[in-house]
Each structure stands twice: as C-alpha cells, then as structure tokens.
Amino acid sequence: MIEAISCGGVVIFRGKILLLYKNIKNKYEGWVLPKGTVEPGETHEETAxxxxxxxxxxxxxIVDYVGRSEYSFTVPEDVVAKEVHWYLMSTDSYYSKPxxxxxxxxxxxxxYxxxxxxxxxANEKxxxxxxxxxxQERKRNNQWMN
Known part of the structure; x- marks a missing residue:
C-alpha cells in the first residue's frame, strides 16, 4: 500500500465557493476542490x-483548519491510501484560471x-x-473579512 498526504482548501469569497472542473481525456470528469500533494520540506499550510x-x-x-478526509484508490501497481488536510480559506476576488x-x-x-x-x-461534500x-458562524460574529 502506498500512503499519500495532500492538502487543499475551501476558498470562499463573498459567500461563494471556488471549484475546479477536471477532465482527463474524457476518462475522468467532475467538479472538485483544489488540493495536491505535500512536497518535501513543506508544511500542510504551505501545500494547501x-x-x-x-x-x-x-x-x-488560510482562515482555519477544517479537518481531514481519507480515502483509497487503486493504481495499476498498488492501492493508494490518501489523507487530505483541508483549510477554510478566503481570497480578495473572484479571479480564477484553471x-x-x-x-x-x-x-x-x-x-453553496x-x-x-x-x-x-462525498468526502469533499x-x-x-x-x-x-x-x-457562516464567523460571518454572524463579524469575523469574516469579505
């Protein structure tokens, strides 16, 4: 079994959430949250x-740590057990470029x-x-910036 650690973010600007649409040669299609693999020497926050x-x-x-999700998938040579650490994030515009x-x-x-x-x-949901x-809790308490 291969163990892998990734980090990502739920980026919210003015109440809206950043999503990415992935399409790998029509084999895999779907909307996801941004995330990726931790590189040597990086903290989880830096990776996210x-x-x-x-x-x-x-x-x-980063605003706060949200939690982690775990799942596994099969690659031709093995099974990958993945752990993803998630952060609540904000930004200052609706800009995005996939x-x-x-x-x-x-x-x-x-x-939302x-x-x-x-x-x-389901784990990203x-x-x-x-x-x-x-x-929403931070917004109610005037602890959200945008």
Missing amino acids: LREVLEESGSRAF QREEYFADSGFYK HEAYHLLKF QILEKAYAEY
Whole structure:
C-alpha cells in the first residue's frame, strides 16, 4: 500500500465557493476542490496555499483548519491510501484560471447549494459542509473579512 498526504482548501469569497472542473481525456470528469500533494520540506499550510494558487490562480489565505478526509484508490501497481488536510480559506476576488497542465478545464465561484451538488466526491461534500458552517458562524460574529 502506498500512503499519500495532500492538502487543499475551501476558498470562499463573498459567500461563494471556488471549484475546479477536471477532465482527463474524457476518462475522468467532475467538479472538485483544489488540493495536491505535500512536497518535501513543506508544511500542510504551505501545500494547501500553493496548490490553490497553482490549480486555480487564486491567491488565497488560510482562515482555519477544517479537518481531514481519507480515502483509497487503486493504481495499476498498488492501492493508494490518501489523507487530505483541508483549510477554510478566503481570497480578495473572484479571479480564477484553471491549470490546464493538471487537466482542469474550468473553474469558478459558486453559491453553496450549487457547489454542494456539483462536487463529485462525498468526502469533499462533507468538508464543504463543515467549512461553510464555520464561514457562516464567523460571518454572524463579524469575523469574516469579505
């Protein structure tokens, strides 16, 4: 078994959530949250910020740690057990530009109910629920910047 650690973000601007649409030669299609693999010497926070910037072009900043998700998938030579650490993030604009090299065909900010239904994976929907609840709580308490 191969163990892998990734980090990502639920980026919220003016109540809308950043999503990416991945399309790998029509074999894999779906909306996802930005995330990626931890590189040697990087903290989880640094990875999450770098991956959001690389995959979406959004210059986000971390508000809080949301939690982690775990899942596994099969590759030709083995099974990969993946752990993903998620952060609630904010940014200062709706700007996004999908990273073509990673097969992202589209990106954008969506209202919560749209984002929830667009997301392909159940574990990302759970993270979105948790992150959005924290966003709403911070907004109610005037602890959200935009």
